[in-house]
Structure formats: C-alpha cells, structure tokens
Amino acid sequence: MGLAEALREALRKIARSSRVDEELLAEVVRDLQRALIRADVDVRLVMEVTERIEERALKEEPPKGVSLRSYIISVIHQELLSILGRGRAPRIGPQRIMLVGLYGQGKTTTAGKLARFFKRRGLSVALVCTDTYRPAAFEQLRQVAEQVGVPAFGKPDEGDPVRLVRDLERKFSKYQVVIFDTAGRSALDQELLDELRRLKEAIGPDEVILVLDATMGQQAGRQAEAFHRAVGLTGVILTKMDGAAKGGGALSAVARTGAPVMFIGTGEKMEDLEVFDPDRYLSRLLGLGDVKALMEILEEARAPEEAAAKIVSGRFTLKDLYEVWREFSRPGLLRKLVSSLPLGVADVKEEALRKSEEDLWRFRVIMDSMTEEELENPEIIKGTRILRIARGSGRSPREVRELLKHYRMARKAIKGMRGNRRLRRILAKQLREGSDWAE
Template structure:
C-alpha cells in the first residue's frame, strides 16, 4: 500500500514532467491521480479534496512566474501544496517543559527519549527521564541504560507502582530540572486500557508536548494510529524514526494530516545523536523518488527574487533601441545562466539552442568580456563606437588580453546591436514577449 502511495504520487509528478505540454486536461488528470494517491495513503477524504482542489485552481489560474515554464510551475504547485500538508517544520523550543512520548510498541519511543534528552542537554539544559512503561519487563532497564550513557537521571523501575504514580513521583523528584521527558508503554495495537493509562499520565503530567513516535515503515496504518492517539490525548508533534532504513515514510503524511501536528524530527539511526530536524523538501523528494525537487524549488526561489522580472524589463529597454556594451554584458550574463529560456535564446544574439557545453563556453566568453569591459571607461561602455585602434590597444593591455579579443567583443556588440534593432519593430517585440511567458 505504502509503495503504491509513493508510486502513485511519483507517477503523477512524472506525468507532468514528461507531458509535451501542460494544459487543462492534463492538470485535471494529474489532480485526479493525486487524489487517488492520497486516498490510498489513508489521508482523510476531506483533506484530499481540499488539497486537490487547491492544486487544480492554482495550476489553472496562476500564471507561471517569468522564466518558469508551465510545467515547472505545475510541479512547483503540486510540491508546495503537498508540503503544506506537512506544514512548517518546527523545533522543540529551548524552554522548561514536560514532554510525553507516545506510540505503539517498537516504534522507537524509548530510544527517542534518549535522543531528545541529549539534544536539550547539549544546549545546556538540565534534563531528566521518567520511565512510565510498566508493562514491558525490561523497559526500565532499557531507558536506564540510555540515561546512564548520556549521564541523565531517570526515575522508575519500582515494583508494583502504577504508571501514573511513577510519573507523579518523578515530577516531584525532578521539579528543579528544565526538561522532563516521560517514556510511556506501547502495545502491538491500541487497546482501551492502554488509552486509559495514557490519559491518566497526561492528566497528571500536563505535558507541554505530546509526541507521537512513528516508525517510517508503518505505512498507511500511521493515519489510524495518529488519529487514535490524537483523540485520546491530543498530539503536538510527530517524530518519524528509522528514516535511515529503506522505508520512505509515506505514512507520515497521513499521520500529520490526521493530527495537524507537524513532524518535528526524524530518527536516522540507533545512536543518541541520530536525530535530525525534519525537512519537508528532503522528505518529499525521498517519498516521490525525485531528487531534483529541491533543485526545482531553489530555482523557483531565485525566480521569486525577481531575477526574471529584471530580464523582461531589460529586454524592453534593449528593444527600445538603446543598446550599450553594458546592456550586452547583462544580456549575456542572464542568458548564460538560464537553461529554460531556450526559446528566447533562439531569438537573441547569443542564442540558438544552448547545450550545456555551449552554456559553459558562453560563460567562459562572458568572463573574458567582463575583464575587457572592466578596462573600458564609462564613456566607452556607453558609446562603443568611439573605440578605435589606439583605445583597443590600451584596453587590451589593461585587461591582459590580445587586441583581437577586444575586437571580437566589439564585433559581437555590433551583431547584437543590429539584432536588437530588428526587435524594435512591434511584431518582433510581441513575439519575443510571448516567448518570455512560454519558454
């Protein structure tokens, strides 16, 4: 089931990535795929509908930012909306607090108690542990061993005591400690007596954080578990363990959706330091098996920074007829770094379809041109026609290049200028502006 869930999401992403173009019917189809995938992943239906509607609306209504193709844009929306289910990752605050750990048997609660204790301890806080799992014979010893290893006191292991009594004693004993972490019992499945015990512990401990610990391989059961724990005591955060294994952790998406509580940390091994802050981008990339998601998001952020808005404005300015060496430099700089603007490149002086090699060559040439331009005066940059042989020699000397390099730059400038002129007619302009939107 889990595999199907991940696979279904992945195939929806792939569909967008591989489609010849992204149109309304493709968007609708992909949204249906996403719905199916989420439902398969045991995410609750009303949430599925909410998310998928939002994806569809945004994909159909929002214009891609300049420099981003439709396809990339839809992928970005899919990604953003799925991340929004996961929510903003948060770290536990560094303050005095009580933390109660819950979860089924074998999920990693006891181990994670130690990891959390270590995390606070490393930041200079006084931490203590309470072993409230009275059901498993060796539960106290396991926590005590961990506590000893990280040099933290632990209360528990007293024959004949109820779990909530141990908690009460522990809270009194450790009243001067900053952080108290309570380990509780788990079962193979949720039973009423376990739920009752959990509630009693929670009402005595009044924990600031109630953390659900889920093994990454739990899969679709995670949603049901999370729901039950959440209804019993209210979950404030999720820790996903065993992310160092092969499981992708798809179930976590359901758990988070079900409880509204974010994933705080992920466990990445059996050692006390193997606890990492949750990263939604990394998590989704892994879940979907698409390593390039993060790259895509980085690009999206760059676009958002307004790089491409600049590009459009500059293009307008250039097409208005004024075209200096500075403009050319900027144009080259933009083009050399912008893969997806292939269509514009075909139209522009340095254009043509750019392969990686070409882009590299263009970047090298750009570097050389920049060095040369650095040796020019402002006057020369703004009015290159005054650059004749004596100036060429001076510039070449200053830049440490040969005269022919300076001439090459000027030649390139003249070609660009001519092409820019041809763009100043309205029809060409419209064509070019259209290309900006399509890429």
Template structure:
C-alpha cells in the first residue's frame, strides 16, 4: 500500500533536494505536485488542501528561506507535517488490567483475524488474552475465531444458540474473568455497508461491556469511503483507535491517511500481511519516512530483535569467522531471514531502497533453495563436497528442480566458502566487499 503515493511524493521532492535557493515559485510548483500526489492516492481533498497550507505556512519563515540547504529544509518540513497528519504522540493502548477491547468495522476488513493478531501481540507484553465471538450472523466467523484461538492457545468464548449480542458479550466477559484473563477482545459483526441495525447493535454491546478501547478495523483499500465509515462509527460509539489492515496490498490507500485527520482518532496498529505475526504498532513518524522514501530502519531492527534467535545468530557468525559454514548453517540463516517477512517488505524498510523491485521470483528462489537443501541428507549438508553426479540427480528430483539449478547452488556456495577461508583472520575491506557481492549472487538473494 501507498506505493503510488511514495512514488509521487519522492518525484515531487526530487527537484527540491538540490535547490540552492528556495523561492515562492519553486516551492509553489513542488507543493502543487505534493497536493496532486495526495489526491491521486485517495487522500480526502480537505485533508490534502490543509496539509499543503500547513507546509506553506511552516516554510515561509525567514529561517527556511535563508537556510544553507533550503531544499533539505522544506523536505524536513513536509516530513514533520506528514507525521502530524498521520498522528503525533502515543498510539499505545490504555495501560490497565483487565483491558476490554471492542473491535468494529465493515465486513471484509479483517476484524476476526485482527482480533487474534492483537491478542497474540498483547500476550507478548504479559497479558492473558481471551477472545469473545460476537458475530452471530456469520457462522464462519465463529469457526475462524475458534481456529485461530486454538492455534495460538488463546481461549475463545462462543454461544452458537443465541442471537442476543449484548448478552453474549456480558456472559463472555464474566467467563473470561473467571478464567483469570486480563485482556478481553470482543469480535463484532460487520456488514458490506453501514446500516442502522449494525450501529445499534454495537451501541448496545458497548453499554453492556463498557470497553476501555473501541478499535475500528479499516481496510486500507477502501478508498474515499473509508473516511465516511470512520466518521459514522466514531459518531456512534466514540472510537479510541484505528487499525489499518491490508497494508501489504497494492491499493492507493491514501484515504487511510485521512481518517485520523477527519475523526481525530489515532491509528494504533497496522496489519502488514496475512500471517498472524504480521501485525505492528503504528508509528506516525516512521510511516511518514517510509512514504517519503526514507525507509524505516528502526522498525526493521525491532523486528529482527523480536524474530531472530540471537544465540543461533551468534553461532552462525562464529562459524562464518572460522570458515566452518555448511549448508545446514545456510539453511538456518535463510530461515532466520524469512522470520522478518517478505524480501520486498524488508527492502521497503531500507533507506533509498524504494523503487527496487523484489518480486515473487525472489521469494520463489528462496523456496527452491530451501527445497534443494532439504532434499539432501544431513551428512550431505555438512559435507557438500561429497555430492557426486548420482546424488545430484536424486537431490534435484527430490526437490522438483533441475540438476543445473542444484549445480549452480553448489557452485556459488563453494565460492562463498572459499571466500570465507581467504578472509579468515583478515580485515581487508576489499575482501569484505567481494564477499558481499558473492552472497548477492546466491540463489534467492537480491542481485541474482
């Protein structure tokens, strides 16, 4: 999501970066492009207009016009104003136990999956979550919530015989308290569009369970309608936060940026993929940097700290130093990288990497490499030099790949090991650069 906005914003700002002197004329041209970029990405026209006015007001000060690098200064102002648009300050949930959260939104926005994602994330913060199934109109929603709960070992309260949602909510709340649960998430029903019955149902449920947080789960691809949906729900139940879903999609998604400005409700979380782990806290400053093509290294580091086994990473680093790195180690390293998410998602977090295409073929190459290594015996992985012609045919057949693919993997891995041995005990910069280039040619790695 927001790829189109990022492309247009970086294009609009490109001409400003090297500007030696900032004038009303060149600033007006750039801001016109910025406004067009926002409108093209479905940002509400009132929000886009106000954003440009705020940037213009901040940029007309003498300290900007006389700045040594006015082009960079205006970009900083745009970044600051974009951060304000997305929502400054804390986006954290209320710090209390028990914590009651009611999830609302339209059908198809991903409320049920998001409820489980939020429960899993909060469990890592020391909470004991429980899920209450309050969608009585779609049996599949109850089944889905139960399946997700079982998979993540989170208890789920259901009542398939009742249609009384406020009663289900009250009984579910009592049940969760009896279970010793201190985070209770209520998954409510949605509709294809807002109707009065839906609104009245969640109003009654709110009165019955007295939630501490009411989160609107909003599909980032909803378009301009997202603003109306957010406003309607906010008027009915007074939202405390927004969760953006499907941020990994290819929709323009700019309307999501408008919801905070229109409702003055903070965006608190975002779903970045279908997997239950692909769910992050929303940081306005980091998202602003990503939209402007500056990357998000902080989030990448946090994701690495959370996902990667530090002991295993240290073990692999030691083996690389000793040039004692085999295919089992390489397999372990690949799996560590996969925990961070897709290669495309990782690249988007790196400064200056916007526009680099990491397509499905790179993900497929990683899968193919893993399949070939898994088709080897443990002894072959530890001693790849013993893999002769007949073994290569067996491994290739077992992985569904051609022998030439396996030959390429073994050749490049052999070159990498050779490079490690030549570097053993050396700190030569050129050798490090050659090794990095060599690893870039490994199957499934960018640069192949």
C-alpha cells in the first residue's frame, strides 16, 4: 500500500465510524505512523507529529458547529502539512538559474522542464550546458532543448566551465531566463565544490537550485544540507516523485533543512513538472480537495439528509429539491463549494457559476410561492397554477415552466444514473457524509 492509499484509509476510518473515541483515534494514529515510516519519514519526526495529532484531537474543542470527526481530519491535515515545509513559488520574470546536483539526479531533464515552464509563461528562455567532462552532455541538453523549442548553448571542446560561460555570455544574455545545467559528480567532493563556487561567481545566478532524486528518501536531507552549506541554495527540486515510495521522506527531510522545495518532477516527460504547493500536494495525497474548506462548507450547508437521500434514489419531489437548493442558494456557498473541489473536477467557468447562482435564487423565489401540495406533486402544476405562482413570486410564467423543466431533467438524469451504481454510491455517500471524495 502506497503512502497516499494508507493515509486515505486512515482518514476513511474516521469518516466512516459512527463514533470517534480514544480507541479509534489510537488506531488511526498507529496507521498514520506506519504509513509515514514506510515512506521513510524520520521516525522521531513521525512520533512528534502523531503525538501532536493525538493530543490535539483529545484535548481541543472543535469550533462551534464543527463535528469532532471533521475537526480531527483537519487537525491531521494541519499537522501533516507542518512536516512538508513551506515550499516556495518560483518567481516569474527574467533570471539566471543554476542547477546543481550529483550524477543522474535529473538535472538535464529538469533544465528542459524548467525551460518549458518559463516559456509557457511568456518569457524567452535559453539553456546553457556547462558540463565540460562528458562529451555527450551538450548533445543531451540540445535534444531536451529541441523538445521544448528553446535554444541550447554549449562548447563541447572547452575544458573550463568558467571560460565557457564567459565565451557564451554574449549569446545567452539576450534571453530573459537562462538556465545553466552543470556536470554531475558521484560525490560532493572538494573538486566539485571548487568548480561550483567558481561557476557560481561567473554566472551570478538569481537561483541556485539543487536537483535531488526523491527515491533516496531521507538521505535527500543530508545532501541538501551539504550542498546548502557549500554553495548556498535558494531552492530544491525533487525529481522522480512519480515512482518514489519514499517521496514523503525526501520532502520532509528537505523541509527540515530549511531549503524550500520549489518544484517536483513527476515523470520523464517535459510536462512532468509541478510547482510544489504543500497544501495542494497534501490534499491530493489524501485524495481530497481542500479538505478543510470542504468540511466547513458542508457543515455550513448541512444539506438536509433525508431530502438528499431521496434525490439520490431518483424518487424525489420538488419539495426535496427545494430543501437542497435552499441551502445551496445562500450567497457565495456554491462558489465556495466549487472552489474547494479537487482540481479538474472543479473546472467551472465564472459565467456558468454566476448563472447557477442566479437560477438557484430565482427558483427558490418561485418555489416559495407554491403550495405544499404542488411541491409534493409537481405534475399538477399546469395552466392557471403556473399563472398564480408566477404572479405570487413576481416572476414570469416562462420562468415557472423553466423550473419545472429543470426538475424533470434532474429527475431523469438521476434515474439514468441508476445504471451506474458506482456513481450513485459515491454521490449518496458524499451527500450523507460530505467528507470523502477519495473513492
């Protein structure tokens, strides 16, 4: 079981249980410990964090209106976040970036990914190969550069990287973002250090970024420490996070050194680079959108359970719909809900959102003018009833018909979902618990 899965399982235990007590909490804490240690997070750190989780969960009072269950999940989220560090967003603007690191950590690949990243943000980008040891190094960088459509500069015959930088200065300085790929070594020895220091002086970089392979887990911390002391880092990029069972260990160890993780590499392709945002990263690891925001919203909305259950069953009346809509028509609620959904799911256009908000409000006003009987049996709403409801609500008969159409469409859509049992289960669960988007 991977880290993500193990963490999700622990959260699910809380979401599913009918009662949250000390026993359950102890079990969840044990699950968390096991998952984190397996991901190579330092044992002492794991103990510190899980003790804090347990203590806070037992002692602190959840804020008013927040259930203990939701509160514990948010405490876990907060505490896990504390071990991931702060991250650091890259500056989008002209700059010189020097990539350093040992053999095979992913420097050259990452140089290409970064070039693509800045190019897509409207900056002109050039790559420079300062590896004067391996004859093939320039060719590799050139291929990478070609893939992302930026120029690569190098001098395969030059023996001194500092002279190389001076000679090429005239060419690369025309570009807004210049990324320097450096030669790898098997160890951070004196020779490499001397070279990196001289090179750093010649380049005058705005960023000195260490490229680290996340599959080495905790060891990444020691390497970051050593490089930081030797050349002064402005950031770290962790590569190979895609296959890294030890990614959690690498992240937490680097975070402890104080060097911020700026990006993570998640594959071999040029687009496999992500700005590292600890909150978003963790939320995704836990299989949730912004957990806390979502919890707050659902608690605020308290979607009337019975009505929600009926809607999912496909046998619902306008009244059930009214109950749910009434909750969601409160100003800003829909907007907040959408913005808290996992990325991709929530790709909703501003315009569509505004229209939905307006519809909800209009429909609610119309339903306020219906009788109990009409809400329970919407089929009877015809002719003069439509006129009466329209007059009562100050809306047009056309709008009343539109509402009825929406209701019939919703019914049909949900009935159609009957065939899709999995989807229905998920929806039912979400409406019931409002907490688990992971399944």
